[in-house]
Amino acid sequence: MWWRCLGSTPHTEVFASHRNARLTVHGRRILVERVAAEMGISRPTTHKWVRRWRAEGDSGLADRSSRPHTTPHRTPAVVEAEVCRIRTVRKLGPARIGPVLGLPASTVHRILVRHGLNRLAFLDRPTGRVIRRYEHARPGDLVHVDIKKLGNIPHGGGHKVMDRRQAMDNKLATTDERRSCKPVIGYSFVHSAVDDHSRPAYSEVLPDERRHTAAGFWQRANAFFAAHGITVQRVLTDNGSCYKAKLFTRTLATAGITHKKIRPYRPQTNGKVERFNRTLLDEWAYQRPYHSNDERTRALADFLHTYNHHRSHTALGGHPPISRVNNPAGQYT
Template sequence: MPHATHTNAKLAPAGRLALARCIVDAHWPLRRAAERFQVSPTTAQRWAARYRQHGPAGMADASSRPHHSPRRTPTRRERRVIKLRATRRWGPARIAGHLGMHASTVHRILTRYRMPRLAHTDRATGRAVRRYERDRPGELLHVDVKKLGRVPDGGGHRTTGRAQGKRNARATTTTRRNSHPVLGYGYLHTAIDDHSRLAYTEILADEKKETAAGFWQRAHAYFASAGITVQRVLTDNGSCYTSRLWRDALAGAGITHKRTRPYRPQTNGKVERFHRTLADEWAYARAYTSEAQRRAALPAWLHHYNHHRFHTAIDGPPASRVTNLSGRNN
């Protein structure tokens, strides 16, 4: 495989050949030729010697790889690294600890064998996940629901400790017929645009078909206000999304409904990843003392996410990819 010319090289292969021919064939003095081609006499001498030995073929870049690598990890050990990665889905640090190696060495081996990052593989099969992104806003929206435990009055165990959190929960909960206390859940309904990652989220009481259909009407209005025309919606196979009510809500607006393959939630991975970000940066980011306090913080966080938070996959906030979105600098 030919090697690319170094970015700082003063001579391309054609220039090297011209220099060498001036010295070897035309018998130019070494210093005169070096001055003519604006290189050092040492460089001119090196290409002239290469031309005498190999002819024009010697003007191409040679490999910088050493002939011998006595400190390279043995092939047998490299195979063990690859086997552990493929069969157990371990990262470099864990493989290194198991084999008594440096994590940096394991990382270089995985890179050399072009093993995909664990975050880019399917957990069930270990195969690389094919990433995609739609070309324009509105071509595809991901919709999903995440169940989230409510915060008891006074704070939960994450902020007050397990003992006090349990006492707060008992004081806040309702009671079922069998006398077991139930704090309950909130349901995060989310729609996120595939191209821009612009998101719309509401906390609702359940995930029934009527609730999901009502959420979609409001989400659709939000994206329309941003100048986004929705063409397709992708959901999982939950009962609220397989209902006639949901089908009619999309069909009435001329929107195509697509569903993920059964037991393949990664197909809807963008909304799954958004929910993880939502949990880390809003739901469990502060010591909330009540569910009402946490819910009151959601609009401000969602505005920050859409308008200001840097998204590494798109090199900016979602608003940077939506032309007509208002309130970017608020």
């Protein structure tokens, strides 16, 4: 082996046993240089790996972190703690925290990044605490369920399609119900369920948010997840009256599903379906003008197919949710 010629080993004595030996010090240098050139690496790099291999064997050939053992010029922990305190209490940015503590704004920014405080969106505004983000390990471990309320669209279209006078005429022609002499079009309720791990979504536009409606929706949503090979273990909802009803809890229990409710006034806990609701509005409900409520409802199926099968999801590395559902068996064990 060529590396045995790089130091004082018994082989060196044999190779250099006489004056005309090919592997003299000069010959060894040529050997190392030629091997290094053949591999496309420098001599110092060659010596580094040989030295590590001799000292540690094959384990010495593994990559190592380039992080220094000590950082003498790093900002003291006390100062970093004060930067974090000002950030969480006063919600100030690096440009304003820097002058307060006598630090460059760039240093403050690096400290905030190191502690996960560089974006105010990472903080709970009322308490200043870092929002703990989580993801369950398997599809079906937790499904988020919520309801989004949408105003109905009169036949012929509302004010987003035409001028307000014509929109009012459409409302008058659509309904006979009046309140304070004004037509009442009413609302639709979009019930949605999103799997915590794989993110596929199921939604329906329903006329209300009563307990029987919510329970019926869940039975159909559960069938949707089952058809995709997802066995639901737990369901997370807010504290709406339809979810607090015993009927909804019994419906889940019948299927062997545990019902969990978020802490009051903490919608962040149910954040995955809340974020889906925003996407639902941007890319379906308000994506284009609709001329009737039925037209908007029919468009929901196409949106859901695109969302589940084609739309890239940042939390999934740019892949659609279906990519996590159709994975080889045993991946989640």
